[in-house]
Every structure is written in C-alpha cells, then in structure tokens.
Amino acid sequence: MAGPPPDLVQRLYATPPDRFVAARDAAVNEARRAGDPKAAREIGKLRRPTVAAWLVNLLAIRRPELVADLAQLAESLRSAQRELRGGRLRELSAQRRAVVGALVAEVRKLAATEPGAPPVAKLPLGEVEATLNAALSDTEVAEQVRAGRLLRATHYAGFGEVPRPQLRLVTGGGEEEPAVPDRAAERAEARRTRDERAAERAARAERAKRRRAVERELAKARGDQERAEAELTGAADAERDGVATLDRIETELAELERRRAVAEQELSRAKLARRGAERSLTAARRRTGEVEAALEALDAEEGDAAEGGPEAD
Secondary structure (H helix, E strand, O other): OOOOOHHHHHHHHOOOHHHHHHHHHHHHHHHHHOOOHHHHHHHHOOOOOOHHHHHHHHHHHHOHHHHHHHHHHHHHHHHHHHOOOHHHHHHHHHHHHHHHHHHHHHHHHHHHOOOOOOOHHHOOHHHHHHHHHHHHHOHHHHHHHHHOOOOOOOOOOOOOOOOOOOOOEEOOOOOEEOOOOOHHHHHHHHHHHHHHHHHHHHHHHHHHHHHHHHHHHHHHHHHHHHHHHHHHHHHHHHHHHHHHHHHHHHHHHHHHHHHHHHHHHHHHHHHHHHHHHHHHHHHHHHHHHHHHHHHHHHHHHHHHHHHHHHHHO
16 A cells, blocks of 8 residues: 555544553554554654644644635735735734634634543643744645644744845835835844744754654664564564464373273283183182192002002902
C-alpha cells in the first residue's frame, strides 16, 4: 500500500498528544497482526504533534468547512495585495482578525468536548492564533493546516510567500497620491525582519538539534524493539520445539505403557504355568518315590526268596 489509511491518520491526529504514541503503537501492532509490515512501518513514522498543532488539526478534522473559509480569505488577501487595493486590504484585514478570532473560539469549544484534552485554561491558544495567521500568509502552512497533519505551531515572520507591496494612500479627494516613505519605519521593519529571521534560524537549529537527539533515541528504541522481537521469535520457536518433543515423548510413553501391559499379562501367564509345572513336578517326584519304594520292597522279597531256596531243597 502507498501509505497508512487516511482515516487512520486522521483518527491519530485527532487524538490528544499525550495519548498519540500509545494509539500509534497500537495501530502499528494491528497492522503487523494483519500481515502488513509496510503499513506498520509507515504508521510508525507518524510523529506526535504539539498541543497547539493538535488543536489546529482538530479544527481541520472536525470543522473542515471553516478551514476552507480561511483558505478563501487568504486568497482574497493575496489578490488585494497584488492589486494594491488599500481599501479592500483594510476591509479584509478586519475580516481576518474576526475570522481568526472565531476560529480560536471554535478550537476552544472543540477541545472542551474532546476526551483527554488539556484543561481549557492551559490551552496554547496564542500559538493556535499565530498558526492560523501564518496559514493566511503562507500557502505551505495553509496546506498543512488543511490536511490536519500539522506537527508544531508556526508563525508568519514577514518574509514568506505573500509580498508586501508599497500601498498608495487614498486622499480625501479620492485621488491617489504616492505615500511618503517612512525611512525610520522601514529601518525598524528591516531590523524586525532580521531579528525574526535570526530567531527563526535559531529556532530551526534548536529544533534540528532536538530532532537529532530524538532520532538517536528512536533508533536506539527501535534497535531494542528489534532485539526484543528477535528474542520473542526465538522463545516462541523453542516453545514449539518443546511442545513437539513433549508430544513425541508422550506418544512413546503411551506405547511403552501398552507394551508393559502386554508384558505383565505374559508374565502372569508364565507364573501360572510355573506354578502348574511345580505342582506337576511335586506329584511326579512323589510318584517316583512311591515306585522306587515298591521296587526296593520287591528287590528285598526276591533277595529273601533266593536265600531260603536251597535250604528248602
């Protein structure tokens, strides 16, 4: 398959961050049991969002029509900026604040009804607002918000995709006059831009450092998991071999028991035969003694007769 099922991904990213890892690992195990190791690997690559990112994802998943309205407003803002329409920009800017405020309020309501969500008082709604404002100015952020797979909150630093045109001042007579450049404001804006870029670079470097540390920990955890799985496989194989050996021994024992019963029957018959033979031998010996005694008596009679014969003559 090309990747995890979209409904599964949506369900995971609608799960509060403190339960995300457990839900993801359960989905990985379920995919493995279903015989789909590729899906299990893809699901295992999904990363836990921050609380602020989860809140934005929850809005995209539960109220996609509101996020679509945000995208439409962003396009109107970009169009007005390209066309240098100052009045329309001011109108859209007011609408932008209203829409973002309404979305933040909706996020608060959604979180309040979500099981396992942090308390409303602890929700990072400022980060949510910054992210929604960034989505109005940066199409890449807008796409991540729309997909409901944002991993962390973001903000628009003033140097993204949307250009900052030189607006013209509309005078009271309705004629447009070139705006008088405010060099001090431009220098302050340039300093803010540099500071924001430096802060963003530092933040990216810090995130990269944390990512490397987490990836090392993940590699170690996966190595431990693979070793544990290998040990489990070996133990399961040994268990199967033990069961087979025990079955074979029990079969042999059953055969030996059968042969023992047969041998005991034969032994019993042999004992009976021996006792019968012993009785026959005893009787034969007694008979032999009787015959021998009779023969001795006859011999004695014949001896007596032989000794008395001549005298009788």
